[in-house]
Amino acid sequence: MIMPLINGLKITLKHMFSKPVTLQYPTERPDVAPGFRGLHALNVSHDRAKCVACYLCPTVCPAKCITVEAGEDANHDKYAAVYEIDMLRCIFCGYCVEACPVDAIRMTQTFELASYKRADFTYNKERLLEKK
Amino acid sequence: MVNLTIDEKQVSVGKDATIYDAAKAAGVKIPILCHDKKLHPFGGCRMCLVEVEQMKGRLIPACTTPVTEGMIVRTVTDEIVKARKLVLELLLLKHPIDCPVCDAAGDCDLQNLTYEYKVNTNRFVDEKFNHAIDYDNPLIERDMNRCIHCGKCARICDEIVSYGAYTFINRGIEAKMGTEFDGPLNCEFCGSCVSVCPVGALNSRPFKFKARWWALNKVKSVCSYCGTGCQLTLGVKDNKVLTTVYDENQGFHNGQLCTRGRFGYQFVNSDRRLTTPLVRKNGQLVEATWEEALKLVTDKLAAAKSAPASAAALTTARLTNEELFVFGKLFKETVGTDNVDHSAGYAHEALTKGAKASFGITASPSEIADIQKAEQLLVVKSDAYETHPVIGFEINLGVKRKGVKLQIVSDKKGKLGKLPGAKTAVHAPGAEVALFNALCASVIEQGLAVDAPGLAELKGSLSAADAQATGLSAEEIAAIAKEFATAEKALIILPIGQGYPGHDANLAQAAANLAILTGKIGKEGAGLLIMGEKNNSQGAADLGIYPQKGGLTAQQIIDGAASGSIKTLYIAGENPVVSYPNRAKVEKALDAVDFLVVADLFLTETAAKADVVLPVVSFAEKSGTFTSLGRRVQNVRQAIKPLGLAKSDFEVLSTLNSALGGARYAKQGDVFAEIASSVAGYAGLTQAKLTDQGVVVPVTVSAKLTAVAAKTPAAQAGKFALVTGSALYHNGTMSRFGEGPMYVCPDGYAELSTDDAAALKVAEGDTVKLTSATGSVSLKAKVGKRVPKGVVFAPYHFGEASINSITDGAAVTFVTVGK
Ligand code: SF4
Ligand code: SF4
Ligand code: SF4
Ligand code: SF4
Ligand code: SF4
Ligand code: FES
Numbered sequence: 001m002i003m004p005l006i007n008g009l010k011i012t013l014k015h016m017f018s019k020p021v022t023l024q025y026p027t028e029r030p031d032v033a034p035g036f037r038g039l040h041a042l043n044v045s046h047d048r049a050k051c052v053a054c055y056l057c058p059t060v061c062p063a064k065c066i067t068v069e070a071g072e073d074a075n076h077d078k079y080a081a082v083y084e085i086d087m088l089r090c091i092f093c094g095y096c097v098e099a100c101p102v103d104a105i106r107m108t109q110t111f112e113l114a115s116y117k118r119a120d121f122t123y124n125k126e127r128l129l130e131k132k
Numbered sequence: 133m134v135n136l137t138i139d140e141k142q143v144s145v146g147k148d149a150t151i152y153d154a155a156k157a158a159g160v161k162i163p164i165l166c167h168d169k170k171l172h173p174f175g176g177c178r179m180c181l182v183e184v185e186q187m188k189g190r191l192i193p194a195c196t197t198p199v200t201e202g203m204i205v206r207t208v209t210d211e212i213v214k215a216r217k218l219v220l221e222l223l224l225l226k227h228p229i230d231c232p233v234c235d236a237a238g239d240c241d242l243q244n245l246t247y248e249y250k251v252n253t254n255r256f257v258d259e260k261f262n263h264a265i266d267y268d269n270p271l272i273e274r275d276m277n278r279c280i281h282c283g284k285c286a287r288i289c290d291e292i293v294s295y296g297a298y299t300f301i302n303r304g305i306e307a308k309m310g311t312e313f314d315g316p317l318n319c320e321f322c323g324s325c326v327s328v329c330p331v332g333a334l335n336s337r338p339f340k341f342k343a344r345w346w347a348l349n350k351v352k353s354v355c356s357y358c359g360t361g362c363q364l365t366l367g368v369k370d371n372k373v374l375t376t377v378y379d380e381n382q383g384f385h386n387g388q389l390c391t392r393g394r395f396g397y398q399f400v401n402s403d404r405r406l407t408t409p410l411v412r413k414n415g416q417l418v419e420a421t422w423e424e425a426l427k428l429v430t431d432k433l434a435a436a437k438s439a440p441a442s443a444a445a446l447t448t449a450r451l452t453n454e455e456l457f458v459f460g461k462l463f464k465e466t467v468g469t470d471n472v473d474h475s476a477g478y479a480h481e482a483l484t485k486g487a488k489a490s491f492g493i494t495a496s497p498s499e500i501a502d503i504q505k506a507e508q509l510l511v512v513k514s515d516a517y518e519t520h521p522v523i524g525f526e527i528n529l530g531v532k533r534k535g536v537k538l539q540i541v542s543d544k545k546g547k548l549g550k551l552p553g554a555k556t557a558v559h560a561p562g563a564e565v566a567l568f569n570a571l572c573a574s575v576i577e578q579g580l581a582v583d584a585p586g587l588a589e590l591k592g593s594l595s596a597a598d599a600q601a602t603g604l605s606a607e608e609i610a611a612i613a614k615e616f617a618t619a620e621k622a623l624i625i626l627p628i629g630q631g632y633p634g635h636d637a638n639l640a641q642a643a644a645n646l647a648i649l650t651g652k653i654g655k656e657g658a659g660l661l662i663m664g665e666k667n668n669s670q671g672a673a674d675l676g677i678y679p680q681k682g683g684l685t686a687q688q689i690i691d692g693a694a695s696g697s698i699k700t701l702y703i704a705g706e707n708p709v710v711s712y713p714n715r716a717k718v719e720k721a722l723d724a725v726d727f728l729v730v731a732d733l734f735l736t737e738t739a740a741k742a743d744v745v746l747p748v749v750s751f752a753e754k755s756g757t758f759t760s761l762g763r764r765v766q767n768v769r770q771a772i773k774p775l776g777l778a779k780s781d782f783e784v785l786s787t788l789n790s791a792l793g794g795a796r797y798a799k800q801g802d803v804f805a806e807i808a809s810s811v812a813g814y815a816g817l818t819q820a821k822l823t824d825q826g827v828v829v830p831v832t833v834s835a836k837l838t839a840v841a842a843k844t845p846a847a848q849a850g851k852f853a854l855v856t857g858s859a860l861y862h863n864g865t866m867s868r869f870g871e872g873p874m875y876v877c878p879d880g881y882a883e884l885s886t887d888d889a890a891a892l893k894v895a896e897g898d899t900v901k902l903t904s905a906t907g908s909v910s911l912k913a914k915v916g917k918r919v920p921k922g923v924v925f926a927p928y929h930f931g932e933a934s935i936n937s938i939t940d941g942a943a944v945t946f947v948t949v950g951k
Contacts, residue, residue, distance in 0.1 A: 054232035055344045070341035076267055078233040078341050101232045 032109035037092045039110040040085055040123070041130040043103060049129060050104035053080040057096035057105060065089035066096060083125040087113055136203035151194040151205055152180055162207050163216065163245050165223075165330050166282035167195035170386050171291055176283055177223075179245065181215050182207045191215055213249065220251045225258050227331075228277050236332030238345035242280060243331075263308060268316035270875035271337050271395050272326055276308050279333040285309060285325035292388065293324050294528040294551060309333070320860060321876055322521065323394035327378035327387065338395060338872055339375040343367070350377050351771035352824060354758050355393040356450060356751035357863040359664035360385075360500075360522045361760020362393050363824075366752055366771045373400040373752050373771060382824075384500055390521030391861050395872025399750065400772070402869050404734055406747035407776020417735075417745060422777065425744050426784075429702075430791045432727045433467055436700045437792070444471035444689040444698045447677060448705035449480070449666035450866070451781050452756025452768060454803040456668070456675045458785040459704060466794035470683025471698065474672045475629075475665065476712050477686030478636050478941070482628045482662050483673040486640025490648065492834040494673040495813070497647075498623055498659035499762035499828055504530045505657030508537045508619035510612070512564060512626045512635070512643065514546025514556065514918075518860045519627040520663050520761070524548065527625075537619070539612055541567055543855055544919040557612060558920050560603035561853040562634055562944040566842035567609070568642035570599035574613035575649050581617075582651040586837030590645060593839030601844035617650040621657035629665030630711045630864070631857040631928040634943025638840045648835045663761045666864060667751070671759035674811055686712070687941065694721035702729045704781055705748070707865045709737035710931050713941040714906055731781060734869055737931050747778040754780040756800050757822065759829075765817060766826030851946040852888070852924045854902060856935055859927035868929060880930035882911040884949070888922065889915040892949060902926075904938040904947045911935070924949060 023030055032038070043050045053070035065088075071081030097105055115121060135144045136154060143158040150173060155162050165177035175196035182194045185204035191212060194205075206212070223242060231237040266274035286298035286309060297319040301310035311317050326334045348367035355362045363383035367375040376394055380387045399405075409425035410417040436443035445463040447456065463472045474480060483494050491497055503509065503526045517524035524547070530536035531551045538554040540546070541564070549556035559567050573594040575581050599609055616622045624643050628635040644660055652658040664670050672678075679685055684692055690712065692698035701722075708718045722728055722741045730742035739745045751758075752771040759765045774780070782800055790796035797803050801819055808817045813829045821827055847853065861867065861877040868874060882900055884892070894900055900913045902924065911926060911933050919925050924947065926935040939945045 052232050053341070054237075055347065056232070059344070059346065072341055076265070076273075 032111065036109050036111070037094045037107040039087070039108050039113060040096070040128055041106055041108045042083065042125065042128045043106060044130050049080060049083070049125065050102055051080045051083060052102055052104070053078050054101060056099040056101060060095045060099040062093060062095065063089045063091050080125060083128060085123045085128065087121040087123055088118070134199045134201050136199050136201070136205060138205045139207050145199060147199070149199050151182060151184070151192070151197045151199055151203070154199050155194060155205070155207060160207055162194045163248070164195060165241055165245070165280060166284060168284055168288070168328055169380065170388075171284065171287045174283055174287065176281065178219050179216055181212055183209055183212060217249050217251055220246055220249055221254050221256065223280050224251065224254055225256050226261050227280070228260055230278075234278065234332035235335050235340060236329075236345070240332060241330035266316055269318065269321070271321045271872060272317055272323070273335045273337050273340060274317060275333055275335070278331050279309050280331055281307065281309065282330055283309075284328040284330065285334060288324045288328050289319070291532065292525050292528060293320065293322055294532070294547070295319050298325065321391045321395060322389070323391065324388050327394075336375060336395070338398065339367075342374045343369045348374065348377065349771075351769055352379075352382070353751065353769050353771060354667065354760070354766045355389065356667045357392040357396065357867060358520050359666060359669045359761040360520045361667065361758060361764055361766055361826075362389050362522050363766065363826075364389060364393055366397070368771045371772045373397050385522050385525065388522065388525060391876065392863055392867055392870070392873060393522075396867050396870035398871040399733065399866060399869035400752045401775070402734075404869060405775050405778070406733060406735055406739075406745065407778055409747060409777070410745040412743045417740070417742070422779070425746060426787060426791070428744050429729050429746075430788060432700050433702075433788065433792055436469070437467055440467055440469040441471070442697065442699040443467055443469045444684060444692065444700070445469070445702040446686055446689060446704070446706045446708065447474045447672070448864070449475050449664065449669040449672040450705055450751075450864070451668060451672075452754065452800070453668065453671045453675060453759060453765070453807055454756045454800045455781040455785060456672055456677050457803050457807050458782060458789060458797050460675055460677055461794060462785050462789040462792070463702070466789050466792045470679050470681045471689055471692070472677060472683060473679060473686040473689060474677045474706070475669060475686070476708070477678070478633050479628055479630045479665055480669060480673050480678060481637040482626065482635055482640035483664065483670070484678050485637035486644065487662060489637065489838050490641050490644035490836060491653075492836075493813070493831050495670060495763045495831050496660055496662045496761065497653050497831060497833045497835075498661045499764070500526065500661070502623050502657045502659065502661065503527060503625070504534050504536070506530065506536050506621045506623040507657070508616055508622035509539065510616055510622065510624045511538065511540045511548060512542070512624065512639070513632070514540050514542040514544060514548050515632070515857045516625055516627045516663070517547050519629055519665065519858045521860065523625070523663060527551070537615070539615060541612070543923060544925060546918060557604055557608055560601065560844065560847070561855050561923055563602045563842070563844045564634055564639050565642045565840060566598040566601040566844045567604070568639070568646050569594055569840070569842050570602055570609050571613045571616070572642075572645050572649050573598065574610045575617045575646065578610065578614055578617070580614065581649045584648045584835060584837050586839075587649075589839050590649070590837040593841065598842050601842065616646065621655060622650065622652050623658050624660045625663065626660065627663045627665075629858060633713065633941050641838045641840045642842070644835070645837050645840070648837055653833055653835045661762060667760070668758045670761055670763055671757070674759060674763075674813065675807070690718055690721045693725040696724065699726040701725045701727070702731075703738060703742075704731045705733075707732075707736045707738045709741070710865050710934050710936060711928060713936055713939040715934055715937040716907060731784060733778075733866075736865065746784055747776065748781045748784060749774045749778045753778070754782065756782070757804060757819070763813070763829040763831065764826045765814070765822060765829060767819065767822045767824070845942065845944045845946075847922070848946045850948070852922055852949050854904065854924045854926065854935075854938070854945040854947045855943070856926055856928045856939060859929060862927065862929040865929050865931070868931065880911055880927055880933050880935060881914040882949075883914040883916060883919050883925040885919050885921050885923065886915055886917055888949075889913065892951070894951065898951070901950045902938055902947045903950070904945050906940045906945070907938045909933050909935060909937050
């Protein structure tokens with residue numbers, strides 16, 4: 001009866017003198033692991049999104065939260081005229097990244113996605129383009 | 133029958149079968165890239181290699197090797213798989229592998245086989261092709277970098293379409309699928325080559341990048357343009373018809389379509405569609421609710437019930453059978469007027485009067501399947517290709533594969549006449565009836581006639597003047613008559629339509645006379661095939677949507693409206709302003725009528741004159757049945773929800789009928805059952821029985837010879853004979869709302885012979901002014917060798933510079949042509 005009590009107190013005492021686990025967020029920031037699956041970003045190459053609107057990510061997405069609409073540019077090439085992710089539905093599985101044949105989309109370490117308005121959770125192409 | 137073993141399975145097949153066919157029959161799948169069941173074996177890709185016990189030591193292409201008795205075939209061994217992998221590796225060596233941006237991805241044979249055979253690496257390295265991509269035509273994009281040289285496009289264009297736009301050019305590694313002088317593609321744009329291309333080398337431009345293949349919902353339906361009744365598959369996404377999907381197992385035509393069916397679907401989701409009812413207030417059409425619009429119509433029709441002779445109704449033959457049935461009930465029974473007609477009145481008379489008089493039915497005694505079974509075809513007007521292109525493919529196949537002999541009698545030359553051995557007799561414009569009478573006379577004279585009811589009467593009516601009026605020599609007529617009469621199985625093909633006022637009841641009877649007189653009725657591969665213009669022309673004839681108790685015909689209704697005796701006119705889908713003769717007269721009549729209701733998809737030239745416009749839906753937004761030429765009843769399936777507030781004609785007509793005291797038809801299926809029980813010939817049909825193939829309704833023919841007098845118009849000195857008709861890319865006036873057809877053929881034109889053009893100093897593309905007794909119109913000139921000297925041809929589909937502003941319902945209009 002007394003031994004468990006002592007053991008418990010031992011743990012408490014140990015933690016009182018070691019570095020705290022709790023982060024004082026937002027003044028303290030976490031170290032996000034490199035493989036973390038946060039907000040998506042569309043990769044850019046030659047000043048334009050790499051995405052060729054192949055529709056593989058909306059096809060694979062289990063949450064059906066990606067909307068792509070392809071367009072034809074002046075060179076008759078395919079590009080994403082519309083690229084939208086509904087973050088309210090995204091389950092951050094990363095399948096979209098895996099499916100992309102041209103390495104056009106990745107997931108960043110951004111995890112602060114809260115917002116006041118529902119509409120703000122729809123990330124359009126403009127918002128998703130990687131920032132230089 | 134030949135017996136053989138394929139992968140341990142016993143199978144017996146016909147002696148013409150190849151190993152591939154036999155394997156298919158045995159349920160064994162052999163991969164193919166260059167083979168197509170519609171085309172002659174080619175043996176170009178070597179994907180179908182198999183092993184045959186009796187021919188050990190090498191691998192045998194399954195698609196070109198005929199079966200022999202006792203063959204033992206193995207389709208999967210290590211060696212075969214290795215060989216197939218090598219084939220794929222070699223193909224992928226030059227292939228750009230741009231699947232992410234290629235529209236074929238998902239439906240690409242190369243992609244599928246690469247996946248199936250796990251070709252992940254390539255032993256070889258080479259540079260990719262760098263061919264320029266052909267973006268120059270509006271409908272087909274050609275990226276020869278993706279081509280795998282299967283030759284299917286060239287073969288289908290040559291063997292079935294008979295156009296011959298492609299051929300391989302250059303040799304060895306330089307070889308590529310090329311066009312005339314390696315220039316941009318300029319053909320009939322039937323899209324057959326796009327359909328069969330196993331990869332993404334040929335793509336449909338209107339569908340480019342619109343959706344991925346796997347994201348499309350595929351709905352089987354029937355083409356809503358011409359009477360051929362081709363089955364098609366609509367590719368649907370987000371309540372939009374985005375494309376037509378090729379399915380080689382559909383219909384007698386194996387999924388092949390013409391340019392209208394393949395590329396003309398955009399009218400369904402056009403921005404110009406009417407989505408709300410319109411009601412005229414203070415001279416302006418303004419948006420209204422359905423209640424308001426329908427109340428106006430109900431009130432007027434209710435008032436008309438007491439004076440039914442003052443009401444009339446016109447419909448297009450594009451409605452479904454069920455809609456036409458309710459249309460008939462509403463106007464003929466509930467309102468009580470017999471002033472009900474369709475297709476300008478004259479464009480159905482070949483069936484409703486002609487076939488009725490000669491055969492006792494309102495349909496052709498023959499069906500589409502007879503074309504390839506015939507020995508001799510007699511096609512009336514080379515235009516049969518333009519009016520019914522996929523029937524044209526059947527004729528091509530009959531002539532080239534089955535050795536069917538082809539004789540064309542026409543007022544101009546045409547594509548069909550270029551088929552091997554085909555003969556075109558170019559007769560005087562408007563002399564069709566005279567020609568058939570002359571043929572009958574010649575058959576009798578040559579002692580080739582059989583006895584048939586009415587023979588004496590016919591004999592008495594034939595005169596030597598007929599042969600003279602045709603402008604053909606006596607020998608020529610005798611030769612045609614002899615060839616037709618002596619052929620065991622001979623079939624006459626007669627297209628009809630609003631552009632062909634001369635193809636009336638008389639012509640149908642005259643043509644029927646020839647078929648009856650030579651004993652061609654009631655035999656397979658012989659007889660007479662009358663080809664209705666619209667998707668449901670045959671259905672409209674069967675359902676009796678024309679005056680039967682002394683009511684007014686379409687032309688009389690127009691006259692009645694002009695004179696004031698017709699006060700209320702309901703027009704469902706018809707566009708008389710453009711498609712009826714004498715535009716000024718029609719416009720005046722529609723302006724004069726007290727109350728005009730138009731139910732249409734678009735604010736057409738006719739709808740713009742209406743007091744109430746009701747927005748109705750296209751074939752893609754409703755279910756029902758169409759009856760194609762040769763009387764095949766087929767299921768039409770709803771693919772998308774109605775646009776905006778539009779309702780189906782079925783709903784509108786049924787609502788009106790019940791509001792006026794008639795029955796309320798709730799379900800289209802119930803009406804089909806009623807049609808089956810009340811319309812002659814449709815007895816015993818159920819919608820379930822129609823399945824995907826449709827059902828050819830059998831006909832019982834009692835053939836009778838009838839005397840018809842030919843009224844060949846005499847040539848007028850100094851004037852040209854104007855004949856109207858169909859352009860290949862259009863059908864009626866609805867195809868104008870499809871982008872595909874409008875890319876290729878946006879305006880009307882007047883086609884002149886080279887000689888006349890030279891005399892008039894007119895070049896292709898110049899504006900010419902045609903003046904008749906009715907009016908004048910300026911059109912772009914098209915110059916060629918198709919029309920003979922002294923004849924001008926103009927298609928009737930166009931609203932601007934409409935040829936019908938100068939016609940007046942005659943088969944031939946005499947015009948002067950100036951600059
Ligand atoms: S992470 Fe998963 S759920 Fe989110 S968009 Fe990508 S595929 Fe869809
Ligand atoms: S998978 Fe990649 S290229 Fe394809 S649509 Fe998605 S982001 Fe674009
Ligand atoms: S579209 Fe038709 S006519 Fe043109 S090349 Fe292809 S198959 Fe031939
Ligand atoms: S274009 Fe297509 S159909 Fe024609 S040869 Fe090339 S791969 Fe075959
Ligand atoms: S032939 Fe007639 S039914 Fe067939 S695809 Fe062409 S327009 Fe449609
Ligand atoms: S399919 Fe047999 S060789 Fe191409």
